[in-house]
Amino acid sequence: MKKLTHFPRHLQIFVSLLLALIAHSSRADAIVWSCSRSEPKQTTFEGIKAFRIENLTTKDTDTISITLLDLYGAYGGEVIQMGKNHLSVCSLPPKDPLQITAMELLGYTPEEFLKVSQPSKGALIFIPSIHQMQKCIHENHPAIGFLKNVVENERVAPCF
Amino acid sequence: MVQTHLIFYAPQKGALRLLCQLLAAALLSTHEAYADALPWYLEADKQDVAPASIHSAAVTPGTTPITVAVIDSGVLAEHPALKGALLPGYDMVGAQRNLRGDRSTNFAPDARDATCGQKLVSSSFRTHGTEVASLIAGNGYDNAWGVNPKAKVLPVRIFSTCGMSPDDMVDAIRWSAGLPVRGVPTNPYPAKVINISIAGGATQCRSDLQRAIHTAIQAGAFVVAAAGNNFQRPLAEPANCEGVISVGALSAENKIENYSALDPRTTIYTAGGGPNLTVNHQWAKNKLRVATTESSFGGGEQFTVADKGIGTSFAAPLVSGFLSLWLSYRPNVGPQDWVSYVDSFVREVPRLEKCVDCNPRGLVVPENIVRRSK
Numbered sequence: 001m002k003k004l005t006h007f008p009r010h011l012q013i014f015v016s017l018l019l020a021l022i023a024h025s026s027r028a029d030a031i032v033w034s035c036s037r038s039e040p041k042q043t044t045f046e047g048i049k050a051f052r053i054e055n056l057t058t059k060d061t062d063t064i065s066i067t068l069l070d071l072y073g074a075y076g077g078e079v080i081q082m083g084k085n086h087l088s089v090c091s092l093p094p095k096d097p098l099q100i101t102a103m104e105l106l107g108y109t110p111e112e113f114l115k116v117s118q119p120s121k122g123a124l125i126f127i128p129s130i131h132q133m134q135k136c137i138h139e140n141h142p143a144i145g146f147l148k149n150v151v152e153n154e155r156v157a158p159c160f
Numbered sequence: 161m162v163q164t165h166l167i168f169y170a171p172q173k174g175a176l177r178l179l180c181q182l183l184a185a186a187l188l189s190t191h192e193a194y195a196d197a198l199p200w201y202l203e204a205d206k207q208d209v210a211p212a213s214i215h216s217a218a219v220t221p222g223t224t225p226i227t228v229a230v231i232d233s234g235v236l237a238e239h240p241a242l243k244g245a246l247l248p249g250y251d252m253v254g255a256q257r258n259l260r261g262d263r264s265t266n267f268a269p270d271a272r273d274a275t276c277g278q279k280l281v282s283s284s285f286r287t288h289g290t291e292v293a294s295l296i297a298g299n300g301y302d303n304a305w306g307v308n309p310k311a312k313v314l315p316v317r318i319f320s321t322c323g324m325s326p327d328d329m330v331d332a333i334r335w336s337a338g339l340p341v342r343g344v345p346t347n348p349y350p351a352k353v354i355n356i357s358i359a360g361g362a363t364q365c366r367s368d369l370q371r372a373i374h375t376a377i378q379a380g381a382f383v384v385a386a387a388g389n390n391f392q393r394p395l396a397e398p399a400n401c402e403g404v405i406s407v408g409a410l411s412a413e414n415k416i417e418n419y420s421a422l423d424p425r426t427t428i429y430t431a432g433g434g435p436n437l438t439v440n441h442q443w444a445k446n447k448l449r450v451a452t453t454e455s456s457f458g459g460g461e462q463f464t465v466a467d468k469g470i471g472t473s474f475a476a477p478l479v480s481g482f483l484s485l486w487l488s489y490r491p492n493v494g495p496q497d498w499v500s501y502v503d504s505f506v507r508e509v510p511r512l513e514k515c516v517d518c519n520p521r522g523l524v525v526p527e528n529i530v531r532r533s534k
Contacts, residue, residue: 038278068471107435
């Protein structure tokens with residue numbers, strides 16, 4: 001009996017730790033930074049695999065190119081110049097758990113993001129849910145946002 | 161340094177210039193210590209040295225000048241922070257992606273207003289190569305210090321407004337190492353270190369790229385590549401190629417940054433900057449100080465220095481700069497010898513739970529290299 005009363009407590013702690021570990025390690029996987037693409041018919045070098053400074057994607061040249069510095073800047077409220085256009089940033093409401101996770105991945109606290117998410121700052125476009133994210137990224141080209149999975153089609157592609 | 165700074169910016173008219181200098185000197189006197197500070201990632205002797213500092217400030221460069229190729233988006237040769245540091249490089253961007261027509265000796269980035277069809281590239285790509293070069297060999301202008309201010313940078317452009325191709329990277333690596341490339345004059349300044357702050361391409365190193373890297377290593381070049389900013393995914397090319405010294409990014413607090421690739425094959429970590437830290441230290445801003453440009457009042461462009469570097473792109477040149485510093489005392493050491501030396505210039509880095517096979521090690525300059533003369 002003694003063993004039984006102690007063992008579950010240890011087990012409980014172990015399981016809690018394990019769950020916390022799994023939750024923590026899966027966080028980064030929950031966010032895929034995604035960028036808008038030009039219309040495929042406008043692709044200049046279609047079919048050629050290309051490198052990007054700092055970026056992982058091998059897809060190509062119709063996906064907008066931004067650096068990590070731009071990613072931090074964009075979510076920090078800076079205006080990012082893309083040729084003659086400005087980069088748009090599709091965002092969930094500041095208190096949405098997924099938005100909080102994304103900002104934590106960049107090292108921004110919810111309070112910091114709340115500060116920069118005032119209407120006058122940067123190029124943030126707020127959408128009510130993650131289901132509108134692809135549409136937002138596509139319709140506001142050049143734009144960046146995040147998705148829960150890797151999505152790659154004629155509208156968006158992973159960009160980090 | 162402060163005097164140089166004042167003279168550069170002060171108006172040329174005598175009395176006004178003197179007045180400006182006096183005013184600036186009075187203002188600067190209260191901030192002198194900060195104005196003369198070395199970047200936190202190089203500092204060695206101060207009380208509050210950042211945990212991720214490589215301590216290279218304690219080392220004076222040796223007498224042998226070491227050439228470091230910077231394979232990147234081109235370098236702005238007129239930047240005052242790079243004065244005296246650049247060798248005649250090359251634009252290796254092939255005709256298909258070259259807005260200037262073809263490969264040439266003009267290694268400058270594309271013009272500010274350059275466009276490539278519908279492709280949209282952020283303006284930060286234009287200054288990327290200049291920023292990387294300044295972290296290797298910056299001369300201290302406005303405190304833009306490189307790890308080895310005596311290193312010689314060989315700019316090799318492969319990234320244009322129209323992107324880049326793997327073939328250009330292969331040619332750039334070969335040319336940097338002094339190997340022949342068809343249609344291009346031989347490089348008279350073969351690089352001892354090749355810095356590639358670019359990641360992408362395939363998840364496995366392709367044979368032509370691997371062959372070029374092996375050949376460059378056999379020719380005596382150390383090949384250093386950014387691990388990539390893919391938020392904890394495995395290494396991509398060229399960092400995943402055999403023989404490459406792949407570089408991950410640390411915060412000033414010596415912790416692996418979230419954005420850095422996470423892979424047991426990562427050779428070494430060093431400061432890459434990141435979000436601001438909530439500590440009461442000069443290094444709390446957690447950015448690397450780079451030579452760059454900014455928009456001028458009239459809509460033009462002017463050279464500047466800014467604490468803005470974030471990414472493995474900026475961690476890699478710290479390792480390249482360190483190698484050039486180390487090699488300036490040991491010019492006969494080759495890349496094959498790396499394994500026997502590496503344990504003497506690393507420190508522990510906390511492991512991330514997500515990668516149990518990783519054994520991250522951070523760069524720190526060994527104290528047995530001659531100390532910098534004050």
